[in-house]
Amino acid sequence: EVQLLESGGGLVQPGGSLRLSCAASGFTFSSYAMNWVRQAPGKGLEWVSVISGSGDSTYYADSVKGRFTISRDNSKNTLYLQMNSLRAEDTAVYYCAKDYPRYCSGGSCSSAYAFDIWGQGTMVTVSS
Amino acid sequence: QSALTQPASVSGSPGQSITISCTGTSSDVGGYNYVSWYQQHPGKAPKLMIYEVSNRPSGVSNRFSGSKSGNTASLTISGLQAEDEADYYCSSYTTSSTAEVFGGGTKLTVL
Numbered sequence: 001e002v003q004l005l006e007s008g009g010g011l012v013q014p015g016g017s018l019r020l021s022c023a024a025s026g027f028t029f030s031s032y033a034m035n036w037v038r039q040a041p042g043k044g045l046e047w048v049s050v051i052s053g054s055g056d057s058t059y060y061a062d063s064v065k066g067r068f069t070i071s072r073d074n075s076k077n078t079l080y081l082q083m084n085s086l087r088a089e090d091t092a093v094y095y096c097a098k099d100y101p102r103y104c105s106g107g108s109c110s111s112a113y114a115f116d117i118w119g120q121g122t123m124v125t126v127s128s
Numbered sequence: 129q130s131a132l133t134q135p136a137s138v139s140g141s142p143g144q145s146i147t148i149s150c151t152g153t154s155s156d157v158g159g160y161n162y163v164s165w166y167q168q169h170p171g172k173a174p175k176l177m178i179y180e181v182s183n184r185p186s187g188v189s190n191r192f193s194g195s196k197s198g199n200t201a202s203l204t205i206s207g208l209q210a211e212d213e214a215d216y217y218c219s220s221y222t223t224s225s226t227a228e229v230f231g232g233g234t235k236l237t238v239l
Contacts, residue, residue, distance in 0.1 A: 035228070037174075044131070044233040045166070045174065045217050047226065059227040100164075100179055113162035113221040113228060114179035121173060 002026035002117050004096050009122030016086050016126070022079040022096030022119055030054070030074040031109050033099035036081050038092035039121075048094070049081065053108050064090075086126045093121040132157065132218055132231035139237040145206040148234045150218030151199060156229055158199035162221035165194055165203045168233075169214045177216075178203060205236070213238040 008020040022034070036048040049060045049070040058070050069082040079096050098117035101109035133151040140146040150157065150165075157163055163181045166174040176185050178194035181201060191206045201220070205212055218231040 037230075044215075045168075045219075045230045047219070047228040047230055050227050061226050065225075095173060100176065100185070102180075112164075112179050113160075114164035114176055114219070115166075115174075116176045116179075116185060118173035118175075 002098075004098065004117055004119035006094065006096055006119040006122040009094065009124045011125045011127065012086055013128050014087060014126055017082070017084045018086065018124060020081040020083070020094055020096075020122060020124070022081075024077045024079065024098070027098070027117075028107075029072075029077040031104060031107055032101065033109075033111055034070075034072060034079045035097045035099065035115055036070060036079075037095045037097050037115070037118075038090075038124075039095070040089075040092040043092075046092070050099070051079070083124070086124075088126050091124060091126050093123050095119055095121045132220060132229055134216075134218060134231040134234045136232070137235045137237065139239055140205075140208045141239045142208050142210065144208050145204060146208060146236065147205075148203045148216055148218075148236070150201040150203070150220075150231045152201075152220055152222075152229070153199055155224055156220040156222040157196065157201050157218075159223065160221050161196070163194065163196060163201040164219045165192075166217045166219070167212075167214045168217065174217065208238050210238050212236060 097115035100114040100116035165178040168174040
């Protein structure tokens with residue numbers, strides 16, 4: 001079964017740091033780009049960051065650029081999000097989401113810029 | 129980066145059809161066929177319903193369809209059912225400083 005399982009959320013003070021993890025199973029992890037998407041309480045979805053299957057390309061939302069770092073360990077089938085200098089407005093449920101492929105060739109897949117598999121989410125609360 | 133524009137709410141009766149719009153710019157919705165739609169029930173993770181404007185992933189009902197005209201994409205749900213009541217979000221690839229942008233979401237109420 002294809003599955004994503006996030007962990008690492010919790011309560012942190014403003015200015016603090018937290019690292020989220022997302023464990024993947026049931027698919028060839030290294031073939032797909034992976035994303036983080038967040039949702040503040042009662043609000044809509046906000047795309048946060050994406051990393052390519054190999055890990056050599058990353059992109060960030062302006063709201064987190066310079067504070068958050070996305071990474072992956074393909075040997076452990078795990079995606080990470082290092083969050084530094086946290087602010088109250090970073091309070092949200094954080095989801096990891098697998099990229100939906102347009103096509104796959106030679107062990108890598110091109111992106112359809114859609115997210116077909118989502119984790120259950122992990123809550124991050126930034127408050128003093 | 130501004131979110132794509134969706135109506136806050138739409139409603140319809142069982143069996144009817146409804147359409148949710150998603151308006152962007154030529155840098156996102158209008159410029160690329162990378163518009164997706166997601167369904168989210170309360171307390172649950174989003175579910176991909178449409179990708180690349182009009183394609184349905186395996187397992188998604190053919191009551192859900194997508195289209196695009198200019199800078200506006202649309203999701204149509206035909207034969208409304210009670211279980212369709214949920215929040216719906218569009219998203220698009222964008223050439224702005226980020227890679228992806230979501231709409232603000234639309235709450236669908238089945239009367």
